[in-house]
Amino acid sequence: MAATRFTRWGLRESTSTSVDPMRIPHSQQPNSAKDQSGIALIMVMVVVLALGIMAAHFSFSMKIETRLAINTTRDPDMEWMGRSGVELAKYVLAEKMTIPIENQFDSLNQMWAGGPFGTNEVLAAISLRDVSLGDGLINVKIEDLERRFNVNVHGPAIIAQALLYMGVESFQSSVIMDSLMDWVDPDLMVRTNGADEEDYLAEPNPPFPPYLVKNGPIDDLSELLFIRGITPEIYYGIPSSDPSMMPMGMGTGTFGLVDLFTTVGGFQVNINTASAAVLQMIPGMDENLAFDIVMTRAGFDGMDGTEDDLPYVRIQDLLSVPSITPDVLQSLRRYVTNRSNTFEVIVEAQIDEYSRIYRALIVRVSAREFAVLNMRWE
Template sequence: MTDGRPAMRIRGGARGIALVVVLLVLSVLLAVVGEFAQAMRLEATTTLNFRAALAASHLAEAGYQRAVAEILPEALAQHLDEQGLLVFRRTRLGAAKAPERTEIALGPGRLSYRITDEDARLNLNRVTPDVLHRLLSELSVERETRDVIVDSILDWRDANEEHRLNGAESDYYLGLPVPYRAKNGDVDSGEELLQVRGITPEI
């Protein structure tokens, strides 16, 4: 007569191994599903960002085209004459009222644009000291500060290292906490102008 205990132990051991295998398979499956879900989320985010960037690009192009259409002095007209020939001609547009330029609804987005007259700007590389003084005076800059700014701009632009009465050259700029040299050339941008002695973001 045999005892049934060893057979039960073997069956119980097989069940334990099967449980471990099932848990391992579930763990691997959960890891794969988690990676897949994360990849899909990333793909969806990338697609949404691409779509938003494309829409923004089209809105920017639409704003540009509206501005171009607004400033064109002439429009090209076409029509058929009595013989059925296509005739092109230019028609001069009258001075129309400026259209709305802010928060223009276009599809799902909105656009704003502005038109500025570049001729109304001062070329700091060609402007005279008198014009600079008048400009700074209009901005309510004190006389002493005005003198420093005007002379410093002129020193920044000139090709030498000799500073004017109230100006600054490399000897001044090299003594600053973050030292740099005077450009001794034309100003290329508004950001560069902030490096000139006396110029502040408020001005």
């Protein structure tokens, strides 16, 4: 700091003084050191956080890679477990054919369907549930396909009857019938209310992208969703929570095309396994008659698959149903049987927490021989 003072002779004299930095109060000193230490601490925290995130990501990736590696090594085991379940189902169905009387029919109270009957000493020692196999377990379920109509072999009468009982409006029903025939027949002619390739390319059924007409039999029942006029409500059934939208003729409950039809199986339906909804699709059959058939076979408790069931050992046993006369029985013979020859086998295979479901279609070739039509997993 510079200062000016006057001497006794009137001359000005300039003096300067210096400030000792050591004498500056601590509160007035620069904060650069503190700032640098704070920045360093923040940088360390950021680096630690980044390393933590990288470590967590690496750990998660390793878990995924380990799980994928385990699943890959288990795939062959799971497949053989699925195939073993199918072979077990074939053996159970074949062994049932050695049991007197039980080999004359197929019903829901027999062992293959989860019922208490249709067994012998061999089958009594076999279970389809929680079967230990190697390092895992399998659960096997068998369902006959003759409990539904084969959509590929039945004419328009059965399908039209189904749409009628489902409450489908008459014009929409005609659109469905014509479009279904256009879908499966090999020619390129379009029926009055049908649809051809140009229709599906221009306006496909939602939510599907444009597609072509198949002009061949239906391989998977879900193909019906591609056919003009068939909505998810018609295919899956109307939710029963809305009584005003209940299907006609069923009283309570709901059903859709998926409950009535299949793509394989014979022409006739099994009266021992078919539901009342399926039975009332038969020409000449009504709701009350179908209900009587089901309740008569279900026995006193009114439940299928229990000890008091009264399955129809012969077709003429239908005469035990009060509302069936010999004339009615004669008209039903064309559409009904008491045997099933096509089955879907569902195998749930599990090793620790890893599980997979296999589905196979098998057909009876002879009393003790079955052929596998296809097998897939999901």
